[in-house]
Amino acid sequence: FDEIQFDYVRFPAGSTAAAAQISNPTTEAERLAAIQGYLAEARSRLHPMGCALSADIFGIVLSAPNDQGIGQRPEEVSQVVDAVSPMVYPSHYSNGWLGFEDPNDHPGPVTADALDDGTPRLIPPSLMRPWLQAFWWTNSQIAASIAEAEKRGVGWILWNAAGNYGESALPAAG
Template structure:
């Protein structure tokens, strides 16, 4: 039916693997697991066994016929638990960003043998922020030449008030996505085009009720974000709504042409 299929695989936030193989779980010095705000455990991104597990899962998906493997949560955790984590390595000699890059190279080599496209989801805030790069281990420029496509999550709701000179970025979908994508182009411009990942940003298809000053996201706001992607010189994008409820509002009907 000419449908392009993507298998999204969550990487290092994996309470199932952490419970089944406790030695792979990320822990604090007292031995307690590192968890997120919802109590979900993480595994250690430095462990080769975790890399192998995630690669084998992806190979199974490729064998089932998926065209692309999209690795999500391919990063280090954040928060007080994460700051206290014992990673079991000399992190000055082997920094977080190198571990993430090495994992994606390791998995990519194996998956390319199966003819599978390999992509990674990354925080949009790592674009232009060395602090965020060091925290989560996602180096936008480095990953832009490691995977086949990179998907920065440039949801306007994820930017703090004042970012890009906007009082409430969530209330300015076009301007926020436009600024983020311009930053993307600047960070990747030194990479030869033949070696540069396709940029396919995640766009906001939900209303962020928790953001003070937020606006409702409907067809107009979705269309504005999509147009910002096109205006920045990019051709691909993907929508996110955690409930998996999507409306055709904001999408063009077959035969319609984008601006």
């Protein structure tokens, strides 16, 4: 493989966290070290084979001062992967985020804010390459999110669980 992306490399959150049986309580430092250590070990095995390593993280951690209880912070993850792919899905942001009653209705500003908060936190040479929401939206909303990533000179990946991607949402080739 040219690249392997690790998905959901994190400690459990929400109701999953309540049901999880973790033998020892963890501090933020321990969670961060566990995730970073796991990815560093993977990198040590994959890089010699010419395989790049990337990891997705929750979009909200780009703007958070802490790990949100899941062991993800852009600074730590970016030290051990070639690309960080935060899941910048406005549908996952709580009502009131950035003053929007429903952040899902504002793809451009929510995407812009996440990337502006998170990109400077990455440790070079790791790259920012966000997952962008491509579900529950019109093609123009998807295009607005893509445009914000492109304005900032970062790559992007689209996510739609059904695999439905409207061609008119994509920038023109060339």
